[in-house]
Amino acid sequence: MASSHHDSSFGSNLINRLRHLLMPGLLLLFLGLSVYLVFNRDSGLLLILDLKDERDRLQHEVERLKTEKTELEHQIQRLEAVDPMVIEEEARRKGMVREGEEVYRLKYQELPDSGKVDKRPQTLEGR
DSSP: OHHHHHHHHHHHHHHHHHHHHHHHHHHHHHHHHHHHHHHOTTTSHHHHHHHHHHHHHHHHHHHHHHHHHHHHHHHHHHHHHHOHHHHHHHHHHTTOOOTTOOOEEEEEEEOTTTOOEEEEEEEEEEO
8 A cells, every 4th residue: 555655646746746847838838939929020919010000001091092083073173164175285285195196206306516406307206
């Protein structure tokens, strides 16, 4: 009976020793993993915060663009109410053409001695 008591006491002591050795190691492992998951830029808390900031920035940009679109639509309505040709003139100034129109670009060349530009067309190129 004495040896059985000694064996169970030895086994109990061994389990207690293993617990005392493993618990701090497991705790350190858990803390290390937690720190990694929180501060890892690829998948952690910092990534989540960065993505939330990016989402907020994009939401502000969408709102700004919606406001700009509304303002431009109102400007178009005002211009069309005054004179529809105003829009066409502005579009042509910006290089736009109507469907089916052909565009010709004129090339100018510098005059040899003066550095002035000869405004007479030298060649015609279709686009």
